[in-house]
Structure formats: C-alpha cells, structure tokens
Amino acid sequence: xxxxxxxxxxxxxxxxxxxxxxxxxxxxxxxxxxxxxxxxxxxxxxxxxxxxxxxxxxxxxxxxxxxxxxxxxxxxxxxxxxxxxxxxxxxxxxxxxxxxxxxxxxxxxxxxxxxxxxxxxxxxxxxxxxxxxxxxxxxxxxxxxxxxxxxxxxxxxxxxxxxxxxxxxxxxxxxxxxxxxxxxxxxxxxxxxxxxxxxxxxxxxxxxxxxxxxxxxxxxxxxxxxxxxxxxxxxxxxxxxxxxxxxxxxxxxxxxxxxxxxxxxxxxxxxxxxxx
Amino acid sequence: xxxxxxxxxxxxxxxxxxxxxxxxxxxxxxxxxxxxxxxxxxxxxxxxxxxxxxxxxxxxxxxxxxxxxxxxxxxxxxxxxxxxxxxxxxxxxxxxxxxxxxxxxxxxxxxxxxxxxxxxxxxxxxxxxxxxxxxxxxxxxxxxxxxxxxxxxxxxxxxxxxxxxxxxxxxxxxxxxxxxxxxxxxxxxxxxxxxxxxxxxxxxxxxxxxxxxxxxxxxxxxxxxxxxxxxxxxxxxxxxxxxxxxxx
Numbered sequence: 001x002x003x004x005x006x007x008x009x010x011x012x013x014x015x016x017x018x019x020x021x022x023x024x025x026x027x028x029x030x031x032x033x034x035x036x037x038x039x040x041x042x043x044x045x046x047x048x049x050x051x052x053x054x055x056x057x058x059x060x061x062x063x064x065x066x067x068x069x070x071x072x073x074x075x076x077x078x079x080x081x082x083x084x085x086x087x088x089x090x091x092x093x094x095x096x097x098x099x100x101x102x103x104x105x106x107x108x109x110x111x112x113x114x115x116x117x118x119x120x121x122x123x124x125x126x127x128x129x130x131x132x133x134x135x136x137x138x139x140x141x142x143x144x145x146x147x148x149x150x151x152x153x154x155x156x157x158x159x160x161x162x163x164x165x166x167x168x169x170x171x172x173x174x175x176x177x178x179x180x181x182x183x184x185x186x187x188x189x190x191x192x193x194x195x196x197x198x199x200x201x202x203x204x205x206x207x208x209x210x211x212x213x214x215x216x217x218x219x220x221x222x223x224x225x226x227x228x229x230x231x232x233x234x235x236x237x238x239x240x241x242x243x244x245x246x247x248x249x250x251x252x253x254x255x256x257x258x259x260x261x262x263x264x265x266x267x268x269x270x271x272x273x274x275x276x
Numbered sequence: 277x278x279x280x281x282x283x284x285x286x287x288x289x290x291x292x293x294x295x296x297x298x299x300x301x302x303x304x305x306x307x308x309x310x311x312x313x314x315x316x317x318x319x320x321x322x323x324x325x326x327x328x329x330x331x332x333x334x335x336x337x338x339x340x341x342x343x344x345x346x347x348x349x350x351x352x353x354x355x356x357x358x359x360x361x362x363x364x365x366x367x368x369x370x371x372x373x374x375x376x377x378x379x380x381x382x383x384x385x386x387x388x389x390x391x392x393x394x395x396x397x398x399x400x401x402x403x404x405x406x407x408x409x410x411x412x413x414x415x416x417x418x419x420x421x422x423x424x425x426x427x428x429x430x431x432x433x434x435x436x437x438x439x440x441x442x443x444x445x446x447x448x449x450x451x452x453x454x455x456x457x458x459x460x461x462x463x464x465x466x467x468x469x470x471x472x473x474x475x476x477x478x479x480x481x482x483x484x485x486x487x488x489x490x491x492x493x494x495x496x497x498x499x500x501x502x503x504x505x506x507x508x509x510x511x512x513x514x515x516x517x518x519x520x521x522x523x524x
Binding site: 037039151152154155157158160161162164165167168169170171212215216217218220221 | 351361362371
C-alpha cells in the first residue's frame with residue numbers, strides 16, 4: 001500500500017503535480033466557502049470563462065499570463081455588475097451573456113493571434129504538466145489569499161452574513177466586493193493548471209459544500225473543506241497516474257463523490273441519517 | 277437630537293421618499309407606519325446613507341449622521357438574512373463589536389462580556405452555541421436585538437422588528453425598548469403591526485413617500501390620515517390590525 005503511494009513520487013512531474021494539487025485543494029474550498037454562503041457560486045464559473053481573452057492576449061504579447069488573465073476576469077465581473085446597475089437585466093442573464101461572449105472572444109483571439117496556447121490543457125487542466133514556476137505562482141497566490149482572509153475574517157464574516165448591516169456600521173463594502181472578485185480571479189488562475197477553467201467551479205464549490213453539510217460555522221467549513229479539497233486533488237492525481245485518467249476530471253469526480261457521501265450520510269443533515 | 281430635513285430618495289426615476297422632514301429628541305420611541313411600498317425601509321436606509329439620497333440632510337448632534345455610524349445600531353428586515361448561513365448565535369452578536377475592535381484585532385475579554393450580557397438580557401444566552409438557523413423566528417429576532425445592544429449605540433434603527441415574532445419575544449423587545457428610552461437613546465422602528473404594540477410608542481410617523489402625519493398614536497391614527505395614506509376608509513384604527521383587515 002505504502003509503495004503504491006510512494007512509487008509515483010520518484011518522478012518529478014508527480015511531485016510537482018501533488019504539490020500544486022494540495023495547494024489548489026486547500027485554496028479553492030476556502031474561497032469557495034464565501035461563494036456558497038453569498039449564493040454566488042455561478043460567479044466562479046463565469047469568471048473562469050472570462051479569463052480566456054486575457055490569457056490569449058498575454059500569451060501573444062509574451063507577458064506573464066497572470067496579468068492578462070487577472071485583468072480579463074475582473075473586467076468580466078465588473079461588466080456584469082455594471083449591466084445590472086444600469087438596467088433591469090437580472091444577474092443570471094447578465095452572467096450568461098458575459099461569460100459566453102468573453103469565452104467566444106478568447107477562442108477567436110487564439111485563432112486570430114495564432115497562439116500556440118494549448119486550449120485543451122487550459123480548459124480541462126494538465127496537472128501532470130505543472131512546472132516549478134506554476135507551483136511558485138500557486139504558492140504565492142494561496143499564501144496571499146489565506147493571509148488576507150485571516151486578517152479580515154471578522155469583517156468578511158459580517159459582510160457575507162449581513163451586507164446591509166455591514167454597510168450600516170461603515171464597512172467599505174465596495175472595496176470588500178472588489179477584493180472578492182480579485183480573490184476569485186486569482187484562485188481560478190492558480191487552479192487552471194490543475195483542473196482547467198471548465199472544471200474549477202467544481203473544486204471551488206464541491207469540497208466546501210461537503211463541509212457545509214458537516215459543520216455549523218464558516219471557519220470550520222473552510223478548514224474541513226480545505227482538507228477534503230486536498231484529499232480530492234491528491235486522490236485524483238493518483239487515480240490519474242494509475243488508471244491513465246485525465247487528471248482534472250479525476251479530481252472533480254472524487255470531490256463530487258465525497259459530496260454525495262455527505263449528502264446521504266452527514267450525521268446532522270444526511271438524507272439517510274438525519275433524525276426526521 | 278436627530279434632525280431630518282427634506283430627505284428625498286429616487287430609485288431609477290421612481291420616487292422612494294419625497295422631502296421628509298422631522299426631528300427626534302433623546303428618549304423617544306418612534307414608529308414608522310404606512311402601506312407596503314410607502315418607503316418605511318427606504319427611510320431607515322436613507323438615514324444611514326445605505327441608499328443614496330436625492331436631496332436633504334440627516335444630522336445627529338449637529339453632525340451628519342453618516343459620519344457617526346459607530347453610534348447607530350441597525351437591525352435589518354428578517355428577509356434580508358440567509359438563515360442557513362453557517363454561523364452561531366454568539367458570532368452573530370459578536371459582529372456588533374467589529375467596528376469598535378478595529379481592523380486586525382480579535383475580541384478580548386471586554387467584548388466577550390458585552391456580548392454575554394446582551395445575550396442574557398434578551399434571554400437567549402443558553403442558545404449561544406446553536407447555529408442561527410436552528411432558532412425560532414422570535415429567538416432569531418432577539419439575537420439581532422442583542423447584536424444591536426452589544427453595539428452600545430445611541431441611535432437604534434429597526435426595520436420591522438415585530439414581524440413574525442411570538443408574544444414572549446414581543447414582550448422582551450418592548451421591555452428592552454423601554455430601558456433604552458429611559459437611558460435617553462433614540463429608537464426608530466418601522467412596523468406593520470397595528471396591535472397593542474402601537475400604544476407603547478411615543479410617536480408615529482405615517483408615511484406614504486411623503487410624511488402624511490407626525491404625532492402621538494392618537495393624533496396620527498385618525499380615519500382622515502389613514503385614508504390619505506392607504507386610500508381606504510377605516511373606522512377605529514387603533515383597535516384593529518390593518519394587516520388582517522385588508523392585506524391578508
């Protein structure tokens with residue numbers, strides 16, 4: 001058994017894959033917990049699709065993809081907020097139109113700019129191709145976001161539980177909203193290598209949602225979610241190694257299986273185990 | 277003294293509040309009543325600057341109120357809150373100390389004592405470790421009242437505090453309001469209830485975009501004023517519940 005776990009670690013690409021998986025597995029559920037409690041889960045999916053044009057442009061210009069992808073993701077989020085504030089259009093419709101438009105623009109730019117961008121690995125992830133540079137970037141993003149959440153936890157708790165009340169005591173709610181958009185976009189960029197933009201929503205929402213069924217406080221949801229996220233990611237990588245499965249989908253399927261187990265067997269809220 | 281002068285709110289071209297002016301002295305418990313869509317919640321939010329005012333001013337002790345938000349406790353409407361949020365009763369009330377604690381600081385012994393006392397006052401201290409969603413509607417409302425108390429504010433703005441609460445909660449709330457009034461605090465609350473609780477209020481503001489009447493419950497609740505606000509004729513309004521009369 002131990003050999004089964006250790007043998008793949010003799011390869012550098014597997015060590016890199018495991019490292020980046022653990023980081024993303026921890027980061028995504030922490031940020032995803034905020035998405036869930038604010039009923040903004042789909043926004044994660046939307047921003048994930050919105051990063052494509054920026055990715056393509058930064059690839060073309062030869063600059064760090066972080067810059068383009070971040071700008072493009074944030075622009076998408078603000079465009080949605082702007083459409084909502086200026087018209088009767090509701091959030092879901094504004095999101096649907098914005099993300100599909102950005103995605104179409106991104107795919108078009110890849111063709112027009114003749115990028116050698118591997119669309120498949122961008123869409124579905126390629127954790128086994130993670131480089132030390134990818135790990136470094138993911139480590140910095142993870143450290144930064146976790147630190148900010150730790151420092152501003154009580155303000156963020158107030159804001160996400162009772163936005164009007166938070167505004168009433170004078171918390172800077174527009175700055176906090178911008179901070180969330182930035183954190184979501186950075187998390188998606190950090191996770192692209194592991195699961196790709198189509199599937200990143202699953203890692204953002206899945207482990208945190210599983211934890212939501214097991215605990216009663218937000219910080220517990222983040223911690224349990226992070227453990228489940230890391231477990232899902234690492235298990236997915238091993239499954240991918242031994243059974244020749246695509247790594248991103250393997251991670252997502254493990255994460256969703258854990259959710260199904262919690263949905264059925266959570267001690268307090270499981271469909272088969274709750275008292276009434 | 278809270279001073280409101282010609283406060284107006286427009287929402288995408290629709291009038292939300294039309295030039296509302298009034299003053300409230302310390303130690304007054306003021307009810308805001310009016311039909312659905314009359315602007316009761318909008319008025320409370322506009323006082324705090326939560327919705328942009330199209331004109332007018334709000335001053336408290338001669339300074340603009342929005343510059344002294346730490347002195348205000350606000351209780352939102354029940355419908356604004358997601359009761360499935362993973363948070364305990366204790367944490368909800370501890371939010372009251374967010375502003376006073378300041379950035380980067382965790383609650384110390386003093387903050388914990390304030391929160392404990394507030395929970396005890398509204399008789400929910402025994403529920404402190406429960407998830408907020410596990411409580412009854414009345415208990416949840418008392419938790420929010422505890423949060424307002426723990427803020428140690430001078431001005432209390434409460435949006436529909438009596439909606440969906442049991443008799444026990446209503447009694448606790450009225451006791452607490454009385455204590456705050458005796459301490460010289462200002463309380464403004466919007467309400468749908470036309471029952472006995474109206475008799476506990478010092479003063480009523482009858483609203484329908486504009487301020488229709490302002491005075492004691494007896495002065496305000498006249499058939500003429502109510503006809504102007506609600507557009508229907510009512511007899512003996514202080515002795516009936518308007519909600520059950522024609523909203524339900």
